[in-house]
Amino acid sequence: VQLVESGGGLVQPGGSLRLSCAASGFTFRSYVMSWYRQAPGKERELVATITSVGGSTNYADSVKGRFTISRDNAKNTVYLQMNSLKPEDTAVYYCNGWGHWGQGTQVTVSS
Numbered sequence: 001v002q003l004v005e006s007g008g009g010l011v012q013p014g015g016s017l018r019l020s021c022a023a024s025g026f027t028f029r030s031y032v033m034s035w036y037r038q039a040p041g042k043e044r045e046l047v048a049t050i051t052s053v054g055g056s057t058n059y060a061d062s063v064k065g066r067f068t069i070s071r072d073n074a075k076n077t078v079y080l081q082m083n084s085l086k087p088e089d090t091a092v093y094y095c096n097g098w099g100h101w102g103q104g105t106q107v108t109v110s111s
Contacts, residue, residue, distance in 0.1 A: 001025035001100045008093060008105030011085055015109070019080040021095030021102055029053065029073040031098045035080045037091035037107075044094070048080060063089075085109045 007019040019035070030052050038044040048069035049058045057069050068081040078095060085107075092104040 001098065003095045003097060003100055003102035005093065005095050005102040005105040008107045010108045010110065012111050013086060013109055015085050016081070016083045017085065017107060019082065019093055019095075019105060019107075021078045021080075021097075023076045023078070023095075023097055026098045026100075028076040028097070033069075033071055033078040034096045035069060035078070036094045036096055037089075038094070038104075039088075039091040042091075047093070050078065082107070 002024045004022045005019060007017060009017060011017055032049060032051055034049040035047040036044050037047050045060065047060050047063055048067055050069045050071050059067060066082065066084045071078045087109045090107060090109050092106050094104045095102040
């Protein structure tokens with residue numbers, strides 16, 4: 001099983017980023033996929049989740065209305081579109097599926 005995140009970087013407050021997570025080694029379309037994040041000195045927290053087929057989504061209150069999770073089952077990829085970014089969104093973002101984690105991608109929101 002492999003989960004590979006990409007798309008992180010440095011962005012100014014109010015900016016946008018789109019994270020991607022390419023999955024392999026399991027039946028991607030059958031599993032719930034999630035994005036988590038971990039800021040320095042803090043515990044890892046759930047950001048967003050999307051169900052396998054129906055595409056139902058759930059978000060942490062802190063990102064509702066700003067972040068959108070989506071998936072492309074044909075490409076075995078889950079995305080996180082992040083808009084109106086704030087400095088408090090700075091963290092390492094991790095993809096999770098079938099109990100497995102990616103290596104994370106750093107998102108830094110700073111002027």
